[in-house]
Amino acid sequence: MGNLDFGVVRQAFPYLLEGMGLTISLTLLAAILGLAFGIVLALMRLSSFRVISAPAATYVNVMRSIPLLLVIFWFYFLVPYVGAWLIGATQPIQVGALRSVIVGFTLFEAAYFCEIVRAGIQSIPRGQVSAAYALGLNYRQAMTSVVLPQAIRNMIPSLLTRTIIIFQDTSLVYVVALTDFLGAATKIGQRDGRLTELYLFVAVVYLVVCFLASRSVKRLELRTLRAR
Numbered sequence: 001m002g003n004l005d006f007g008v009v010r011q012a013f014p015y016l017l018e019g020m021g022l023t024i025s026l027t028l029l030a031a032i033l034g035l036a037f038g039i040v041l042a043l044m045r046l047s048s049f050r051v052i053s054a055p056a057a058t059y060v061n062v063m064r065s066i067p068l069l070l071v072i073f074w075f076y077f078l079v080p081y082v083g084a085w086l087i088g089a090t091q092p093i094q095v096g097a098l099r100s101v102i103v104g105f106t107l108f109e110a111a112y113f114c115e116i117v118r119a120g121i122q123s124i125p126r127g128q129v130s131a132a133y134a135l136g137l138n139y140r141q142a143m144t145s146v147v148l149p150q151a152i153r154n155m156i157p158s159l160l161t162r163t164i165i166i167f168q169d170t171s172l173v174y175v176v177a178l179t180d181f182l183g184a185a186t187k188i189g190q191r192d193g194r195l196t197e198l199y200l201f202v203a204v205v206y207l208v209v210c211f212l213a214s215r216s217v218k219r220l221e222l223r224t225l226r227a228r
Contacts, residue, residue, distance in 0.1 A: 008194040009201045012185070016201075019184030026180065027167045030105035034166075035159065037106060038113025043143070045118055056114070063111035069172050071108045076100040076176050097176040105166065112162055120155035121147055157221035164213050168206065181205070 009016075044056035063071070079100070080092035087093070124147050132142035171182040179187065185202045189195035 004197055004200075005194065006197050006201070008188070008192055008197055012188040012192075012198065015184050015188060016181060019179050019181040020205075022173075022179065023167065023170045023181040026101065026105065026170045026173065027163065029102055030109050030166050030170075031159075031163045033102070033106040034109030035113045035117075037110035039117050041110055041114035042117035042121060045114065046121060060111045060114050063108055064115075068104070068108050068169055069175060072101060072104040072172060072175060075104045075107075097173075097178050100176055101173050101178060105169075109162070109166060113159070116155055116158045116162065117151070120151035120158075123154050124150050157217050160213070160217045160220070164210055164217070167213075168210065 041056045041060060044052050045060070047053045047056075076095065076097065080095050083089075083093040083095075084091060121143075128146055128150075129142055132146040137145065170180050173180050174183045174186070182202055185198040186195070189198040
């Protein structure tokens with residue numbers, strides 16, 4: 001421990017800050033896009049028509065059964081060749097690492113957000129839906145005006161918890177050579193021979209951020225329970 005030199009953290013701080021910017025951007029994009037797609041999947045799963053609910057259920061079950069790392073690999077390495085085959089090109093299409101990661105995270109996280117949204121919708125008493133129909137509202141109006149506003153309040157703690165998990169999972173983007181917070185620490189540590197110091201600093205940052213975020217979610221959950 002006496003050989004540790006944390007001065008390298010101070011020197012690398014601008015580069016680490018840039019990596020954290022990418023980490024936060026990916027977290028927000030994956031959460032927003034994944035939630036949007038997840039809502040669509042949840043509504044499909046709740047449909048009474050088997051032809052609509054079955055594909056959504058299959059998608060969710062498949063995505064929740066495979067690692068996120070594999071999804072990123074598939075999109076980054078396979079989609080360029082599949083796209084070239086579909087359009088008849090002789091060379092793989094250019095997808096790019098950042099686009100691959102965003103799409104991969106969105107497709108993967110949508111399956112988890114789908115189940116959160118579905119549970120939130122099902123937590124609303126059926127009597128309220130019946131009352132909305134009795135007032136002359138159609139299915140879309142009942143969902144947007146009656147069900148979803150109440151369901152979102154119930155879902156917020158779970159949605160935020162999933163967002164914290166996404167924040168942690170962004171470290172997987174190293175497989176496509178993107179420089180996130182952990183990736184920046186790794187590159188600088190390898191260059192300067194100070195991996196231990198930088199990894200300790202990264203671990204502390206992740207611990208503090210995730211702990212504070214988890215405590216905030218817990219407080220929000222308690223307030224939501226009291227509001228009920």
